[in-house]
Amino acid sequence: xxxxxxxxxxxxxxxxxxxxxxxxxxxxxxxxxxxxxxxxxxxxxxxxxxxxxxxxxxxxxxxxxxxxxxxxxxxxxxxxxxxxxxxxxxxxxxxxxxxxxxxxxxxxxxxxxxxxxxxxxxxxxxxxxxxxxxxxxxxxxxxxxxxxxxxxxxxxxxxxxxxxxxxxxxxxxxxxxxxxxxxxxxxxxxxxxxxxxxxxxxxxxxxxxxxxxxxxxx
Amino acid sequence: xxxxxxxxxxxxxxxxxxxxxxxxxxxxxxxxxxxxxxxxxxxxxxxxxxxxxxxxxxxxxxxxxxxxxxxxxxxxxxxxxxxxxxxxxxxxxxxxxxxxxxxxxxxxxxxxxxxxxxxxxxxxxxxxxxxxxxxxxxxxxxxxxxxxxxxxxxxxxxxxxxxxxxxxxxxxxxxxxxxxxxxxxxxxxxxxxxxxxxxxxxxxxxxxxxxxxxxxxxxxxxxxxxxxxxxxxxxxxxxxxxxxxxxxxxxxxxxxxxxxxxxxxxxxxxxxxxxxxxxxxxxxxxxxxxxxxxxxxxxxxxxxxxxxxxxxxxxxxxxxxxxxxxxxxxxxxxxxxxxxxxxxxxxxxxxxxxxxxxxxxxxxxxxxxxxxxxxxxxxxxxxxxxxxxxxxxxxxxxxxxxxxxxxxxxxxxxxxxxxxxxxxxxxxxxxxxxxxxxxxxxxxxxxxxxxxxxxxxxxxxxxxxxxxxxxxxxxxxxxxxxxxxxxxxxxxxxxxxxxxxxxxxxxxxxxxxx
Numbered sequence: 001x002x003x004x005x006x007x008x009x010x011x012x013x014x015x016x017x018x019x020x021x022x023x024x025x026x027x028x029x030x031x032x033x034x035x036x037x038x039x040x041x042x043x044x045x046x047x048x049x050x051x052x053x054x055x056x057x058x059x060x061x062x063x064x065x066x067x068x069x070x071x072x073x074x075x076x077x078x079x080x081x082x083x084x085x086x087x088x089x090x091x092x093x094x095x096x097x098x099x100x101x102x103x104x105x106x107x108x109x110x111x112x113x114x115x116x117x118x119x120x121x122x123x124x125x126x127x128x129x130x131x132x133x134x135x136x137x138x139x140x141x142x143x144x145x146x147x148x149x150x151x152x153x154x155x156x157x158x159x160x161x162x163x164x165x166x167x168x169x170x171x172x173x174x175x176x177x178x179x180x181x182x183x184x185x186x187x188x189x190x191x192x193x194x195x196x197x198x199x200x201x202x203x204x205x206x207x208x209x210x211x212x213x214x215x216x217x218x
Numbered sequence: 219x220x221x222x223x224x225x226x227x228x229x230x231x232x233x234x235x236x237x238x239x240x241x242x243x244x245x246x247x248x249x250x251x252x253x254x255x256x257x258x259x260x261x262x263x264x265x266x267x268x269x270x271x272x273x274x275x276x277x278x279x280x281x282x283x284x285x286x287x288x289x290x291x292x293x294x295x296x297x298x299x300x301x302x303x304x305x306x307x308x309x310x311x312x313x314x315x316x317x318x319x320x321x322x323x324x325x326x327x328x329x330x331x332x333x334x335x336x337x338x339x340x341x342x343x344x345x346x347x348x349x350x351x352x353x354x355x356x357x358x359x360x361x362x363x364x365x366x367x368x369x370x371x372x373x374x375x376x377x378x379x380x381x382x383x384x385x386x387x388x389x390x391x392x393x394x395x396x397x398x399x400x401x402x403x404x405x406x407x408x409x410x411x412x413x414x415x416x417x418x419x420x421x422x423x424x425x426x427x428x429x430x431x432x433x434x435x436x437x438x439x440x441x442x443x444x445x446x447x448x449x450x451x452x453x454x455x456x457x458x459x460x461x462x463x464x465x466x467x468x469x470x471x472x473x474x475x476x477x478x479x480x481x482x483x484x485x486x487x488x489x490x491x492x493x494x495x496x497x498x499x500x501x502x503x504x505x506x507x508x509x510x511x512x513x514x515x516x517x518x519x520x521x522x523x524x525x526x527x528x529x530x531x532x533x534x535x536x537x538x539x540x541x542x543x544x545x546x547x548x549x550x551x552x553x554x555x556x557x558x559x560x561x562x563x564x565x566x567x568x569x570x571x572x573x574x575x576x577x578x579x580x581x582x583x584x585x586x587x588x589x590x591x592x593x594x595x596x597x598x599x600x601x602x603x604x605x606x607x608x609x610x611x612x613x614x615x616x617x618x619x620x621x622x623x624x625x626x627x628x629x630x631x632x633x634x635x636x637x638x639x640x641x642x643x644x645x646x647x648x649x650x651x652x653x654x655x656x657x658x659x660x661x662x663x664x665x666x667x668x669x670x671x672x673x674x675x676x677x678x679x680x681x682x683x684x685x686x687x688x689x690x691x692x693x694x695x696x697x698x699x700x701x702x703x704x705x706x707x708x709x710x711x712x713x714x715x716x717x718x719x720x721x722x723x724x725x726x727x728x729x730x731x732x
Binding site (some may be wrong): 119120127128132133144155156162165 | 291414
């Protein structure tokens with residue numbers, strides 16, 4: 001990781017950031033779309049919607065502190081993967097929820113789904129990419145768990161990890177549309193604020209309290 | 219997810235892979251081994267069908283699921299062709315297995331993940347390396363046509379194989395040839411604008427543009443490899459056995475001439491051209507060196523081994539070449555002789571030891587003694603070549619009598635009507651077309667010699683050990699660990715077919731080895 005050692009304090013405001021890449025617009029859109037989705041699904045779960053077991057490997061006990069936009073930007077910043085990996089990762093998540101309609105992307109699983117799918121996308125797309133161990137550190141999960149999640153994702157997708165350029169294009173257009181529907185100003189404002197919590201060197205989305213995932217209602 | 223449009227894009231799925239366990243199969247014997255893990259010949263208990271099980275090596279914690287396996291699976295999932303190896307399914311083993319570490323955690327994949335392939339008896343290299351093995355001209359045409367047909371299919375589907383070589387061309391006892399090991403394969407876009415890694419393709423089969431460092435390339439890279447294999451079949455041994463990249467380029471330039479802007483526009487802009495360009499002008503000598511080849515074969519080879527990738531012949535055009543439409547025509551695969559399986563692991567070990575003895579014996583012989591080479595194809599015309607090599611004690615095909623300390627060439631009793639050809643014969647049969655009395659005229663692709671779909675699972679017919687000297691694992695299933703050494707270990711293995719120098723950056727260096 002690039003930023004300094006055990007420096008856990010947060011940077012604020014005007015201080016210029018080192019190696020700060022410009023966040024690609026697609027990440028902004030994607031995080032916004034995912035946040036909306038998670039917020040809605042969380043409501044559904046609260047309203048006692050029944051969740052299937054398919055995604056249970058990705059469920060944490062509690063939602064990690066880091067927000068979705070920050071998490072995505074963190075992955076982007078440290079792994080240097082191409083922005084297309086996020087779109088393709090999103091395609092994977094979308095394929096999952098269509099294949100297993102009783103499963104929902106919620107705040108308890110969205111982080112693990114994200115880091116796993118972006119990592120797999122990067123393995124597929126980028127001839128040069130970081131290994132699982134690195135993604136695990138960036139994503140705040142253990143190497144062992146990420147490996148397990150990777151296999152889980154591959155089998156859930158039935159190894160359907162190919163995304164044709166046509167499909168890719170369609171997803172991009174869809175994301176564009178989503179963005180237009182949104183209150184763009186609000187998103188940009190919020191991102192400007194949230195940018196500043198990115199330099200935490202180590203994060204964890206792992207459950208520290210208990211090692212077993214919560215039982216999902218059948 | 220509330221997405222309307224993309225929802226329709228999800229293809230309906232076949233029953234999920236990974237839902238069955240490896241215990242649906244009975245392992246019969248190990249047919250390959252290396253640093254990658256193991257390949258087994260196995261029988262599906264329910265159907266009795268013989269398959270090959272390739273275990274996916276999962277013990278590199280830091281790398282996770284091997285990228286080569288992901289690529290291979292995703293690509294084979296969409297390729298369905300009689301000349302492309304069929305990945306039937308993926309099965310898992312819940313373990314525990316002795317060689318797996320880690321505490322029990324209820325992970326159903328912990329014991330291992332296996333790819334299930336159709337079983338193939340041989341690979342082209344193993345077959346060609348059998349002592350006394352002689353391919354007939356129509357047999358070579360038959361293999362070449364299948365190779366090109368399979369590759370054309372891949373290219374049409376925008377897949378680059380990126381590791382075409384003899385040991386990745388599997389052959390069954392029905393004479394069918396299939397492309398295998400898609401661990402380095404990837405999709406490409408037709409504009410060739412993506413930046414791709416140039417550290418692919420086993421060194422001996424790697425085209426000049428990759429050796430010069432280009433990162434924008436397309437299907438032509440595979441066609442170069444095909445040209446190398448074609449020449450190897452005709453010539454009897456690999457034509458560019460370089461031991462590192464500079465030597466590899468040099469060998470290519472010596473045969474194909476040195477590139478310049480005239481014959482290869484744009485070559486001077488390729489990244490490493492200025493460092494690696496030849497110090498002196500070199501003439502293309504291909505037609506001269508291989509002047510004893512059949513005229514049509516030479517024409518085709520010339521087009522395959524064209525330095526400029528944009529001028530190199532495509533798989534499709536190669537299939538239309540005169541070579542495949544003149545006598546002797548490619549034979550029907552089913553008419554080819556059946557050989558004992560080249561995969562018996564134990565036999566391979568024996569062969570390896572035997573090979574070792576031979577090597578040692580050879581080393582004690584004269585320095586100028588040629589290294590082991592295969593025999594050039596049987597000349598089916600009535601013309602015997604001017605230079606006929608003596609063939610003392612010629613062991614019959616399949617016999618085990620290849621003696622330790624024997625001659626470095628394996629001479630065989632020719633199965634064809636005439637005697638063998640020498641290498642680079644001084645006055646050999648230049649441009650004399652072959653004539654084959656038994657082959658009729660052939661029409662289009664569909665007109666005969668090429669069989670339609672469908673073949674039963676090939677069974678290894680006997681336990682009689684073959685006598686091919688190729689040691690090592692049955693690498694055709696993509697298991698050839700020795701072919702993917704880390705940087706620098708060129709030729710370190712006696713079993714590798716050249717080196718595949720694909721390491722290079724800290725993130726990837728383990729990815730290629732499985």
